Amino acid sequence: MSKTYNVAVVGATGAVGIEMIQTLEKRNFPVGQLKLLASRRSAGRKLKFHGRDVTVEELTQDSFDGMQFALFSAGSSISKEFAPLAVKAGCVVVDNSSCFRMDPNVPLVVPEINGDDVKQHKGIIANPNCTTAITLMALYPLHVAFGCTRIFASSYQAVSGTGAKAIAELERQVDQIVKGQPVTKEVYPHQIAFNVLPQVDSFLPTGYTKEEMKMENEGRKIMHHPTFRASVTCVRVPVYRAHSVAVSAEFAKPVTVEAAREVLKQAPGLDVIDNPAKSEYPLPLYQAEKYNCAVGRLRKDCALDNGLCFWVSGDQLLKGAALNAVQIAELLV
Numbered sequence: 553m554s555k556t557y558n559v560a561v562v563g564a565t566g567a568v569g570i571e572m573i574q575t576l577e578k579r580n581f582p583v584g585q586l587k588l589l590a591s592r593r594s595a596g597r598k599l600k601f602h603g604r605d606v607t608v609e610e611l612t613q614d615s616f617d618g619m620q621f622a623l624f625s626a627g628s629s630i631s632k633e634f635a636p637l638a639v640k641a642g643c644v645v646v647d648n649s650s651c652f653r654m655d656p657n658v659p660l661v662v663p664e665i666n667g668d669d670v671k672q673h674k675g676i677i678a679n680p681n682c683t684t685a686i687t688l689m690a691l692y693p694l695h696v697a698f699g700c701t702r703i704f705a706s707s708y709q710a711v712s713g714t715g716a717k718a719i720a721e722l723e724r725q726v727d728q729i730v731k732g733q734p735v736t737k738e739v740y741p742h743q744i745a746f747n748v749l750p751q752v753d754s755f756l757p758t759g760y761t762k763e764e765m766k767m768e769n770e771g772r773k774i775m776h777h778p779t780f781r782a783s784v785t786c787v788r789v790p791v792y793r794a795h796s797v798a799v800s801a802e803f804a805k806p807v808t809v810e811a812a813r814e815v816l817k818q819a820p821g822l823d824v825i826d827n828p829a830k831s832e833y834p835l836p837l838y839q840a841e842k843y844n845c846a847v848g849r850l851r852k853d854c855a856l857d858n859g860l861c862f863w864v865s866g867d868q869l870l871k872g873a874a875l876n877a878v879q880i881a882e883l884l885v
């Protein structure tokens with residue numbers, strides 16, 4: 553009989569957690585026992601895995617006994633407290649929160665880019681920020697070919713990036729507006745329905761948000777490129793699922809659209825959708841629930857030397873979270 557692994561999913565009832573369970577199932581990860589963990593509020597809830605009910609348990613200090621993998625997506629404070637306990641119990645932790653990403657002892661991994669880094673792990677492997685991961689799926693192959701020096705980018709980020717409560721907020725606000733009722737806000741500081749918010753995460757003293765700085769900081773670590781620079785504006789848009797990013801990238805070597813297209817066509821986990829004459833380009837609506845990210849709108853940047861503009865879109869619940877985490881676990885089995 554082939555070897556199986558006992559897997560704990562922490563935050564199993566959340567937007568990412570639900571995708572994690574489905575991704576383990578769809579990719580036939582060799583799961584022995586599956587343990588679904590969440591807060592006390594969700595204990596007793598049942599979720600399906602390979603057609604059978606699995607009961608959600610409350611996360612406690614003893615939850616990891618007998619587990620070999622722990623996939624965390626319950627926020628930074630939970631990761632900070634419980635990931636070390638999971639490691640102590642013998643698990644390899646793949647963490648979706650930002651808690652350990654910049655820790656020099658923790659590999660930060662996108663398997664298509666720096667999969668070999670998993671070998672350095674000491675129990676915890678971090679999953680990157682979702683907008684960064686999706687951008688790098690297109691930027692990294694171009695960097696290998698032409699040497700990226702810096703990017704300017706704007707993101708168009710779906711509400712599911714904020715979690716299950718934000719999906720409900722967009723649904724509720726659309727319904728309230730259609731019915732002519734007052735709009736109520738719980739998650740975002742402003743109405744998100746029929747609006748765009750130039751704020752993702754909290755502000756730093758520099759005027760950038762924390763989310764905006766992840767592109768440069770995490771990008772440097774993942775691409776092994778310590779001088780990479782990124783000036784980013786992150787924007788929340790009333791899209792349910794899949795983030796998009798408009799990127800202007802500058803390269804050390806001359807780059808043509810044709811040469812870039814050839815590079816991107818060969819890139820793993822990436823589709824090229826780029827036929828302006830037919831209005832064909834990546835759309836978040838159609839990238840939702842897809843494993844691959846997609847790139848299009850390739851053109852020479854008219855304001856940068858050796859510059860290329862592109863538009864990349866990808867399901868942030870999958871490549872930005874659950875899929876990437878399961879791919880990392882796959883590298884270890």
Ligand SMILES: NC(=O)c1ccc[n+]([C@@H]2O[C@H](COP(=O)([O-])OP(=O)(O)OC[C@H]3O[C@@H](n4cnc5c(N)ncnc54)[C@H](OP(=O)(O)O)[C@@H]3O)[C@@H](O)[C@H]2O)c1
Pocket residue numbers: 562563564565566567568569589590591592593594595611624625626627628630648649650680681682712713714715716717868869872873
């Ligand atoms: N959403 C994305 O696209 C995305 C992408 C990359 C990374 N991430 C990261 O993934 C994490 C989860 O995000 P999400 O969007 O899935 O959020 P979410 O939908 O709000 O889900 C949060 C999950 O954490 C659980 N949880 C909350 N407090 C807990 C506690 N005290 N003990 C145990 N479990 C607790 C929740 O359980 P209950 O249901 O019981 O409350 C739920 O399962 C965050 O760190 C986020 O930054 C998210």
